[in-house]
Amino acid sequence: MSRLHVKPRGERGKVLSVTPQSAGWKHVGFEVHKISSSETLTSSTGEREVCLVLVSGKAKINDFGVLGERMTPFEGKPHAVYVPAGSQWRVEAASDVTLAICSAPSKGGKHPARHIKPQDMSQETRGKGTNVRYVTNILPEDAPADSLLVVEVITPGGHTSSYPPHKHDTDNLPAESSLEETYYHRINPPQGFAFQRVYTDDRSLDEAIVVEDGSVVMVPKGYHPVAAVHGYDLYYLNVMAGPRRTWKFHNAAEHEWLLKP
Numbered sequence: 001m002s003r004l005h006v007k008p009r010g011e012r013g014k015v016l017s018v019t020p021q022s023a024g025w026k027h028v029g030f031e032v033h034k035i036s037s038s039e040t041l042t043s044s045t046g047e048r049e050v051c052l053v054l055v056s057g058k059a060k061i062n063d064f065g066v067l068g069e070r071m072t073p074f075e076g077k078p079h080a081v082y083v084p085a086g087s088q089w090r091v092e093a094a095s096d097v098t099l100a101i102c103s104a105p106s107k108g109g110k111h112p113a114r115h116i117k118p119q120d121m122s123q124e125t126r127g128k129g130t131n132v133r134y135v136t137n138i139l140p141e142d143a144p145a146d147s148l149l150v151v152e153v154i155t156p157g158g159h160t161s162s163y164p165p166h167k168h169d170t171d172n173l174p175a176e177s178s179l180e181e182t183y184y185h186r187i188n189p190p191q192g193f194a195f196q197r198v199y200t201d202d203r204s205l206d207e208a209i210v211v212e213d214g215s216v217v218m219v220p221k222g223y224h225p226v227a228a229v230h231g232y233d234l235y236y237l238n239v240m241a242g243p244r245r246t247w248k249f250h251n252a253a254e255h256e257w258l259l260k261p
Helices: 253-259
Strands: 013-018 029-035 040-044 048-056 059-061 080-083 088-093 097-105 114-116 123-126 133-139 149-155 169-172 176-178 180-188 193-199 206-212 216-219 226-228 233-241
Touching (some): 013 216, 029 040, 029 180, 048 059, 048 088, 048 133, 048 149, 080 133, 088 097, 226 233
Antiparallel strands (some): 013 029, 040 088, 048 080, 048 097, 059 088, 080 114, 123 133, 149 233, 180 216
8 A cells, every 4th residue: 555545444533643753744734533423522732733624513612612514525615623732622523523633833823713614715616627626715825824724625526636736845935835735535425436646756756546435645745636536526625734834836847738728
């Protein structure tokens, strides 16, 4: 199995975990917890900021009341909660819940904890033809945070995404920013699969990964296009972080012709 591919373990509890130590990088942390109705999950943020994303289900989070509307990531927008460094958080499940815990280093910002409401998340359609996909901006760069960028994408079956291939692994602003990234994939129906390739110009990194429901692909550097196969829609949740909190990417030169009218 690819060293960039993290598969879920078990059906309950912490089913996925990516830490800076396990990934061999500096910034992005990502976990998925599956908890049953009436179960409680608590933790502290330490020196990291956290974005809690209700991928599916309903839960009471801190003092924000019971949040969540969708029972599957393939319908509607999520609810999310931003929690700053040096804080506690508590999630009490009001149904079966899939919770994503996105984290990155704090830089000392004084951002208060807040509920990120679905109606406050912008949506956009990217691409054309069989490259169309649908994007929900959960924690974009114009929203208060120190390091985290969080977005989710729906790619219809038979379509490509994160395409034409692009990268963001070089600190060369304003042309390109350096951002680590995780892709948390879900498939509908869940027995399907998708493909993701992670590669660099010199091919010192070049891995093609078969993605199944619930797995994570880590992108430490390089281009990282995704393809959803016919009959199976693909959802992914992206977490990005790096030295500077901005998303500036570089397209693969040989494929830029695809962007021309």
